[in-house]
Amino acid sequence: MLLEAKDIRKNFGSKLNRTEVLKGIDFGLEKGEFVSIMGPSGSGKTTMLNVLSSIDRVSSGSIMIGGEDFTKLKDKRLADFRKNELGFIFQEYNLLDTLTVKENILLPLSIRKMSKKEADRQFESTAGQLGIEDLKDKYPAQISGGQQQRTSAARAFIHQPKIIFADEPTGALDSKSASELLLKLKEMNEEMDTSILMVTHDATAASYSERVVFLKDGNIYSSLSRGEKSQEAFYKEVMDTQRVLGGVLDESK
Ligand SMILES: Nc1ncnc2c1ncn2[C@@H]1O[C@H](COP(=O)(O)OP(=O)(O)O)[C@@H](O)[C@H]1O
Numbered sequence: 001m002l003l004e005a006k007d008i009r010k011n012f013g014s015k016l017n018r019t020e021v022l023k024g025i026d027f028g029l030e031k032g033e034f035v036s037i038m039g040p041s042g043s044g045k046t047t048m049l050n051v052l053s054s055i056d057r058v059s060s061g062s063i064m065i066g067g068e069d070f071t072k073l074k075d076k077r078l079a080d081f082r083k084n085e086l087g088f089i090f091q092e093y094n095l096l097d098t099l100t101v102k103e104n105i106l107l108p109l110s111i112r113k114m115s116k117k118e119a120d121r122q123f124e125s126t127a128g129q130l131g132i133e134d135l136k137d138k139y140p141a142q143i144s145g146g147q148q149q150r151t152s153a154a155r156a157f158i159h160q161p162k163i164i165f166a167d168e169p170t171g172a173l174d175s176k177s178a179s180e181l182l183l184k185l186k187e188m189n190e191e192m193d194t195s196i197l198m199v200t201h202d203a204t205a206a207s208y209s210e211r212v213v214f215l216k217d218g219n220i221y222s223s224l225s226r227g228e229k230s231q232e233a234f235y236k237e238v239m240d241t242q243r244v245l246g247g248v249l250d251e252s253k
């Protein structure tokens with residue numbers, strides 16, 4: 001198991017006015033696995049992703065990656081761990097407007113001692129896989145939302161992290177750009193053996209992954225594996241579970 005979380009809990013607020021958001025979650029992610037987290041609005045998806053990715057700290061419980069419980073690390077070491085081992089994709093792309101596509105993608109490499117030649121090689125390979133090499137000198141404002149999100153995906157993969165965490169990566173995209181992005185993520189997941197953990201409320205997006213975990217009120221409600229099923233059959237199963245969970249109307253903007 002690459003990542004193993006045991007009995008993780010997360011509370012917000014003070015003692016007198018406490019909200020329990022994660023109520024004792026056990027979760028494991030295998031090396032190379034692509035997993036989605038679904039569930040109604042407010043069920044704790046983003047909180048779960050944030051604690052599993054070390055952006056936020058758990059209130060209790062352990063999260064092991066590569067045999068080490070990172071919840072015990074001090075802030076500085078945790079930040080280093082995050083920069084070295086993890087990659088992130090957010091709904092709003094989070095690109096820096098004053099940097100070109102290439103400069104944005106190379107950001108995660110700037111903290112390590114790497115020759116320009118090696119960084120260029122990494123860039124060519126990652127940007128090539130995502131089909132955005134030709135955009136390298138453009139600024140974020142000059143390219144489409146889909147291209148911006150592929151740029152942020154390239155930035156997430158460039159340092160070859162163990163796990164990519166993505167919170168609603170297709171949330172701001174039209175359906176064509178969304179499926180292009182998901183196809184690329186799946187290809188890179190398969191080729192590079194990078195695990196992906198993605199929050200989504202979109203059953204189509206979830207059907208690209210191998211397993212879907214459903215949250216309800218801070219607990220894992222159920223989980224589905226694609227197995228040998230077609231993507232379409234898996235999509236239908238995800239839809240059925242979502243319907244039972246009452247998540248269909250939820251989050252439709
Ligand atoms: N920083 C915070 N402080 C207080 N409450 C929070 C905070 N972050 C999230 N919550 C609460 O936790 C619950 C789950 O939020 P979230 O994880 O964002 O859900 P989801 O991503 O499934 O919509 C919500 O009720 C939300 O209001």
Ligand SMILES: [Mg+2]
Nearest residue numbers: 045046047199
């Ligand atoms: Mg959320």
